[in-house]
Amino acid sequence: MNDNDKNYADFISTVSHELRTPLTSIRGFAQTMLASWDKIDDDNKKKFLKIIEDQSNRLINLVENMLSVTKLQSGKEILVFKETNLSPIINTAVSIVKNQYKNREFKIDINPKTPSILVDRDRFMQVMTNLIENAAKYSDENSTVTISAGYSQNCECVSVKVTDTGIGIAEEDYERIFTKFSRIDNPLTRKVQGSGLGLYITKNLVENMNGQITVNSSGKTTTFEVLFPVYNSETLAREKCRQ
Ligand SMILES: Nc1ncnc2c1ncn2[C@@H]1O[C@H](COP(=O)(O)OP(=O)(O)OP(=O)(O)O)[C@@H](O)[C@H]1O
Ligand SMILES: [Mg+2]
Structure with missing residues (x-):
């Protein structure tokens, strides 16, 4: 073979x-x-x-x-890049997940000065829904999932963070969770269902839209951060985020 x-x-x-x-x-x-x-x-x-x-x-x-x-x-995924305002998409993604996870609190904190980004809206929605769903799924009832967004001086791009206080992720698993069919095997993940494809898809979509995704987990707090290029009407630049 x-x-x-x-x-x-x-x-x-x-x-x-x-x-x-x-x-x-x-x-x-x-x-x-x-x-x-x-x-x-x-x-x-x-x-x-x-x-x-x-x-x-x-x-x-x-x-x-x-x-x-x-x-x-x-490679047949066709992306339609458009100027996109974060708020409506994040609000919709939260209401979809909220419907499924009724006893989680969701806090949305988007800086009103956040510039718009250049992404495919449907795929950006898929990215946000996957991350918010994971945050709710791998945390306890009555805990809070926070979605914050704003312009980041460091990378000169827009940063969106999804934070939960759930089961956490060990540093040695940071890379593995983004690969196909990978789930961290412990009694807590075994309790909830999943195919292990969500983050693989999310990472690919983010990178196809010239963004970046990272994870950081310490103690119980886990944050997934996605960075996207700012929309620029003059150049329509699809430059990658620096960092
Ligand atoms: N916020 C989080 N906190 C703790 N562990 C997480 C979190 N998000 C993802 N994980 C871990 O990473 C694994 C991969 O996540 P991924 O979203 O790819 O798959 P899934 O949630 O298991 O299934 P699905 O394909 O339905 O999304 C999960 O099984 C879980 O072990
Ligand atoms: Mg998932």
């Missing part, structure tokens, strides 16, 4: 495993309900249907992520 075949075989085996777990669970709960409908009380019926719904969402998320990965790898 050459390297390409091996990568392909590894990919198929990972994907099949990721698909089989939720499908087995959906089939199992559906079979139980069909076989024992009269013996199951309404509360349990609801519980089983909720599991079926959650696992279906997990499958949809996985398939959508895999489509994003395929597009990124084939």
